[in-house]
Amino acid sequence: MTDAEDLRGRTKAFALRVIVMYSALSRRDPAQVLGRQVLRSATSVGANYREAQRGRSKAEFIAKIGDCLKELDETAYWLALLEEAAIVPAAKLVALRDECNQLLAIFTAISKKAKG
Structure with a gap:
């Protein structure tokens, strides 16, 4: 591979994994509003x-990788809000937040490599 x-x-x-987390959220407004935001950003990565892989030029590839970074950063924000608002217990978000941070580092x- x-x-x-x-x-x-x-x-x-x-x-x-984010879809599964969203499906388990409370049906209360704050949980649903934040949940939809994280669902949108995480699934767009x-x-x-x-x-990006189908990009027709290096510039297009770099732009789409930048979009991935933007969406991952946004996902990290929404995950932090879910935790800090006590909507999802921190322990249940550890693995998701860790994977988000690892993907941020990879992208x-x-x-950097594509630009260099």
Whole structure:
């Protein structure tokens, strides 16, 4: 398996884990509002990565990787809010937040390499 295939799988698995977390949220407004935000940003990472792989130019690839970074950063924000608002216990978010941070590091490295 190539690194690109592995990252495709990781971003998809990350999205699926967020979908499961969202499905378990309370139906109260704050949980649903924050949940929809994290659902949107987390599921778009994999889609943007796939678009980057099909980019027609280096500039397009770099732009889509930048979109991945933006969405991951936003996902980290929403996950932190879910925890700090006591909507989801911190212990239940540890693995998701860790994977989000690892993906941020990976996409940062890809971006730097592509620009360099």
